[in-house]
Amino acid sequence: MDNPVEEQIEPWVIDAGGMHYRTLNAKIREFAAQGVRRFVLNNVRGQRYICAGLSEGIALDVFGTPGEDLGVFMAGPSITVHGNAQNAVGNTMSDGRILVGGLAGDVIGYAMRGGRIYVRDDVGYRVGIHMKGYADREPTIVVGGTAGDFLGEYMAGGCLVVLGATTDRDRPIVGDHCAAGMHGGRMYLRGRPGLDRLGKEVEVFPLDDQDISRLVPILHDFCQAFDVQLDVFDFSQYCKILPVSTRPYGRLYTY
Amino acid sequence: MEKTWFIERPYPHEKDISSCGVIGMINTDGRRVSGRPLRDAMANMHDRGNGLGGGFAAYGIYPGWHDHYCLHVMYEDQGRVSSVEAFLYSKFRVDHVEEIRVAPSRKIRTHPYFRRYFITSPSADELEADGVMADAVMEINQADNGAFVISSGKDMGVFKGVGFPEDIYDFFRLEQYEACIWTAHNRFPTNTPGWWGGAHPFSLLDWSIVHNGEISSYGINKRYLEMFGYVCTLQTDTEVVAYLLDLLVRRHGLSFEQAAAVLAPPLWKDIDAMPAPKRQEYTKMRMIYGSAALNGPFAFLLAYSGGLIGLNDRVKLRPLVVARKDATWYMSSEESAIRVIAPDVDELFAPPAGKPFIITLERTAASAELAAG
Numbered sequence: 001m002d003n004p005v006e007e008q009i010e011p012w013v014i015d016a017g018g019m020h021y022r023t024l025n026a027k028i029r030e031f032a033a034q035g036v037r038r039f040v041l042n043n044v045r046g047q048r049y050i051c052a053g054l055s056e057g058i059a060l061d062v063f064g065t066p067g068e069d070l071g072v073f074m075a076g077p078s079i080t081v082h083g084n085a086q087n088a089v090g091n092t093m094s095d096g097r098i099l100v101g102g103l104a105g106d107v108i109g110y111a112m113r114g115g116r117i118y119v120r121d122d123v124g125y126r127v128g129i130h131m132k133g134y135a136d137r138e139p140t141i142v143v144g145g146t147a148g149d150f151l152g153e154y155m156a157g158g159c160l161v162v163l164g165a166t167t168d169r170d171r172p173i174v175g176d177h178c179a180a181g182m183h184g185g186r187m188y189l190r191g192r193p194g195l196d197r198l199g200k201e202v203e204v205f206p207l208d209d210q211d212i213s214r215l216v217p218i219l220h221d222f223c224q225a226f227d228v229q230l231d232v233f234d235f236s237q238y239c240k241i242l243p244v245s246t247r248p249y250g251r252l253y254t255y
Numbered sequence: 256m257e258k259t260w261f262i263e264r265p266y267p268h269e270k271d272i273s274s275c276g277v278i279g280m281i282n283t284d285g286r287r288v289s290g291r292p293l294r295d296a297m298a299n300m301h302d303r304g305n306g307l308g309g310g311f312a313a314y315g316i317y318p319g320w321h322d323h324y325c326l327h328v329m330y331e332d333q334g335r336v337s338s339v340e341a342f343l344y345s346k347f348r349v350d351h352v353e354e355i356r357v358a359p360s361r362k363i364r365t366h367p368y369f370r371r372y373f374i375t376s377p378s379a380d381e382l383e384a385d386g387v388m389a390d391a392v393m394e395i396n397q398a399d400n401g402a403f404v405i406s407s408g409k410d411m412g413v414f415k416g417v418g419f420p421e422d423i424y425d426f427f428r429l430e431q432y433e434a435c436i437w438t439a440h441n442r443f444p445t446n447t448p449g450w451w452g453g454a455h456p457f458s459l460l461d462w463s464i465v466h467n468g469e470i471s472s473y474g475i476n477k478r479y480l481e482m483f484g485y486v487c488t489l490q491t492d493t494e495v496v497a498y499l500l501d502l503l504v505r506r507h508g509l510s511f512e513q514a515a516a517v518l519a520p521p522l523w524k525d526i527d528a529m530p531a532p533k534r535q536e537y538t539k540m541r542m543i544y545g546s547a548a549l550n551g552p553f554a555f556l557l558a559y560s561g562g563l564i565g566l567n568d569r570v571k572l573r574p575l576v577v578a579r580k581d582a583t584w585y586m587s588s589e590e591s592a593i594r595v596i597a598p599d600v601d602e603l604f605a606p607p608a609g610k611p612f613i614i615t616l617e618r619t620a621a622s623a624e625l626a627a628g
Contacts, residue, residue, distance in 0.1 A: 106574060196524070
C-alpha cells in the first residue's frame with residue numbers, strides 16, 4: 001500500500017525483523033502523520049520506545065517482544081502486544097491504551113498520568129510507581145496475574161488493580177513494600193496482603209458500593225480485551241488500599 | 256606504538272561502576288554447541304552497550320586438555336611475554352603454549368596480544384592446586400609486566416576486549432569453539448575506563464561472571480578480599496564478585512544458596528521472620544560476611560564448569576529473564592534477545608530478586624546425588 005488514505009481498511013504492515021528502533025519509530029511517525037490509523041508490527045524483537053510521544057489515535061498490533069519503554073510519553077495510541085512485553089511499558093504515558101497479552105517486566109506504568117495498561121499475566125517489580133491523576137485523568141493499570149515488590153510505590157493518583165486470576169504460580173498476589181509511600185489514588189487487590197508487606201502510609205479497607213461500581217466496568221473491559229472469562233466478580237475477595245495521610249512529608253523540611 | 260589499554264591506570268580504584276547487558280545459556284545435557292546464538296542475541300541487545308567492552312566465557316571448549324588449567328593471558332604487546340613465561344615455567348609444568356589467534360578488523364584494530372597456556376595441575380589435591388594457581392594469577396596481575404591473566408580454569412576460557420560483543424566474537428574467531436555453557440556481555444562503562452582488562456567476563460579458576468549494574472560497595476569488598484590474598488587489578492567493580500565466589504564457595508565451602516545470601520543478603524525483617532535454625536544461619540552469615548555483601552543494583556550471571564547461576568540484587572534494580580527450550584536454559588537481560596535464538600520457548604519467567612536461580616549440568620546433579628547418597 002503506497003498511498004495510505006483516511007478511510008483505511010487494511011492495516012499498514014511493517015516487518016520489524018532486524019530493523020533498528022529509530023527506523024521503526026520513524027516509520028510509524030511518518031505513516032501516522034500521513035493518516036494511517038492501523039498498524040501491524042511483525043517480528044518485533046526488542047525495539048525500544050515504540051510509539052514514543054505519539055498523540056495520534058492510532059492502533060497497533062505488535063507481534064513479537066517489544067523492547068523497553070513501549071509507549072513512553074504517549075498520549076493517544078492503542079497498542080496490543082500479542083505476547084510478552086519487557087520493562088517500563090507506558091512510562092509516563094498520559095493517554096491511550098496498552099494491552100499486553102502475557103507477562104510484563106518491571107516498572108510498568110511509571111509516573112503514568114492517564115490512559116490504561118492491561119497486563120493479562122504477571123508483572124515484575126515497581127509497577128505503577130509514581131502514578132498520578134488529576135481531575136478526569138485517572139491512569140488505570142490492571143494486572144490479571146500477580147505483581148512483584150514495590151507495587152504502587154509513591155503512588156499519587158490513579159487506580160491499580162491486581163486480580164491474581166490468570167496465573168497459578170506459587171507467588172503471593174503482591175510482593176513486599178506494596179504501596180510504600182503511597183499518598184494518593186487507590187489500589188484494589190483480589191486478596192489480602194500481610195500488613196508487613198504494606199507501606200506505613202496506607203490502610204486496608206473492604207470495598208464499598210462506589211468501589212464496586214467503579215470496578216465492574218474495568219473488569220468487564222479487561223476480560224473483553226483478552227477474550228477471557230475470569231471468576232473475579234466476588235468483591236468480598238477484594239481489599240482496597242488507600243493512603244491515610246495526604247501529605248505524609250508535609251513537615252519534612254519544617255525543622 | 257598506539258596504547259591499547261590504560262597501563263598507567265590514571266583512575267582511582269575507589270569507585271568503579273559499570274552498567275550493561277548480559278546473556279547466558281546452558282545445555283543441561285552437556286551438549287557442546289557453537290556460541291553463535293549468543294552472538295546473535297548480543298547483537299540484538301547492541302544498544303545496551305557502547306562499544307567499550309564485550310566478552311564471552313565458554314565452558315567445555317578444551318576437551319583434549321580438560322584436566323589442565325588453561326591460562327588465557329593478555330599482553331600489552333608481544334614483547335611482554337618473556338617475564339611472564341619465565342615465571343610460569345619456573346613454577347609449573349606447562350604442557351602446551353599457543354597464541355590465541357585473532358582476526359583484527361576495521362571495528363577492532365588495536366588490541367593486546369593473547370596467549371594461552373595449558374598447565375599440569377601443580378598438586379594432586381584439587382584445593383591445594385587451585386590455591387597455587389590463584390596465587391600465581393594474583394602475582395602475574397599485580398606485577399608491572401604488561402600482562403593480565405583473564406581466565407585460569409580447566410576446560411574453559413574467557414575472550415573479552417574493547418568492542419561490541421558481536422565484534423569481539425568475530426575478533427577471537429569464536430566460531431571454532433563449542434561449549435555446553437556460554438555467557439556473554441555487552442558493556443556500557445560509566446565510571447571507569449573501557450579497557451581490555453575491564454571488559455566482562457571476570458574470571459578466576461573455574462568462576463566467571465558477567466554483570467549488569469553497579470557495585471557501590473566495591474571499596475569495602477576489595478579491602479575485605481585483600482585480607483585473603485585477592486588483589487583487584489582490573490579497575491572494574493565486577494572483579495570482586497569473581498574473587499568473592501572463589502573465597503565463599505571454593506575456600507569456605509558455602510553452598511551457592513549461602514553464597515547468594517552473602518552477596519545479596521535478605522533484609523533483617525525477612526531474616527527475623529525465618530524459622531529459628533535458618534534465622535541463626537542467616538544472622539551468622541550477615542555478621543561474618545558483612546564486608547562481602549554487595550550494595551547497589553545488579554543482575555549477574557555466574558558460570559562454573561557445573562552450571563549457570565542468575566542472581567539479582569534483593570530489590571531487583573536490574574532486569575533478568577529466564578527461559579527454557581528443551582534441555583537448554585537461557586538467562587538474559589531482555590526477553591527479546593532470547594526470542595531471537597529461541598522463538599518458541601517452553602517456559603519463560605523473571606526469577607525473584609535476591610534468590611539465586613541455579614541450573615546445573617545433569618552429570619553434575621547425578622554426581623552430587625552420588626556424593627550425598
